[in-house]
Amino acid sequence: MSLINKITSINKMNLLLYIGWFCIALFFSWGNTSLGFLFLMIHSIIYLIINRKEINFNLLFKFKTNIILISLLIWTLISAVFAYHKSLALASTLGFIILISITLFETKILINFKKFIYKLLLPIMTLGITIASSYIIYNYFSSTLRRATGVFSNVNDTGTLLIISLILIISYFEYLNNNYKYLVLIPGLLNLLALLLTFSRGAFIGFIAGLAIYNLRSKKHLVIFILIFILIFSFIYSNPKLNKRFIKSLTIEDNMDRINIWMSSLKMIKAHPIQGVGPGNFPKVYPSYRWVEKKSNRYKSFAHNIFLNMAVETGIVGFILFTILIILVLSMGIKLFNNNPIHRGIVAALIAVLIHNQFDCTVLKFEVGVVFWALIGLILAIYQKENPEKSNWILF
Secondary structure, three states: OOHHHHHHOOHHHHHHHHHHHHHHHHHHHHOOOHHHHHHHHHHHHHHHHHOOOOOOHHHHHOOHHHHHHHHHHHHHHHHHHOOOOHHHHHHHHHHHHHHHHHHHHHHHHHOOOHHHHHHHHHHHHHHHHHHHHHHHHHHHHOOOOOOOOOOOOOHHHHHHHHHHHHHHHHHHHHHOOOOOHHHHHHHHHHHHHHHHHOOOHHHHHHHHHHHHHHHHHOHHHHHHHHHHHHHHHHHHHHOHHHHHHHHHOOOOHHHHHHHHHHHHHHHHHHHOOOOOOOOOOHHHHHHHHOOOOOHHHOOOOOOOOHHHHHHHHHHHHHHHHHHHHHHHHHHHHHOOOOOOHHHHHHHHHHHHHHHHOOOOOHHHOHHHHHHHHHHHHHHHHHHHHHOHHHHHHOOO
16 A cells, blocks of 8 residues: 555544645635644644654655755755854745645645545635635725735735635636536636735736636637736726726836845845855845835845745755746646646646746745645646656656
8 A cells, every 4th residue: 555545544634634725725815824734734744653664765866856856955954054144044944844845745645635625625715715805805995905905914915815816716617517606706706806906016917927828728718818808907997096006007117116126136146146145034134235225125025036036045056946846847737738627727826926926925925835835736746646657757
């Protein structure tokens, strides 16, 4: 009996897995994955203890993507040793390792519970998205907020989570084949309105790109995408506040803040090209490399570009390893564009998040990071299940 088959036969351990993924599906759109991740972490620890004598850790180095990921994590540790603020860097690295390891391992197991995914997780996800979107809309119109925030998340984090949930809702709508499928349009429309109310330009660009990718399957889908895009664009154009934020603000002058951060990041990379400034150390080092001396520009948490941020904090080596890993995952994802809309939705959601994070770094935060790496883990697990002869490329 294989390790995966063995774990699926242990009911008590399955319960921890069920609860963990149930909580993540229900609450991720709220901006809270901590509770679900806690159950998954306990599940992983118990599993490792019970099966410690049967686990062959040498197998980790058999797979090519494992080597890349392990190399990235080791290099991150090396970078932390030479960091400006070593304790912060080591804490960030430890959190990074735990998040990735647990999430990828648990998604590999989750993919074996097909009925659980389709019969429970997707409906629960839809319920969670409905509640979260309704709250975001109500909270925005009943307060003096300039931009909508999530139940537990800030503006841009909420934007990332909403583009993921919206694309997954669309894929779930296409997957359903019954008279109730059109009810899914309600949370979809609420989700779209909530996304617009965040006024997150990066999230909106990511959503449009992800939706376009999702609809590349056929000419019919492309026509549907064009119609949806025209409707959304018309709504934005006709609303003065949305027009000002999403259309009129797309100029270099209105985005100099991002450009200044990117220029400062390049200065930091030039000064620390090999090991970087250390994981989590961007805000500590940034003040010394500010491109423009402005009071409002004094403190920044990250580079507002995920690849640039990797280069700043872990150097060119970390940047290359992370980039290779993402390219490999996307190449596997492209091969999953089959007749299963859920698979296509997962890939499109990941691409949408990556595009959003060319202007932000929301995936560096724990609550969003769990979802980001879950998308990656699902792509890898599904690819392995459908292409067992190519499993030497798979993580874990």
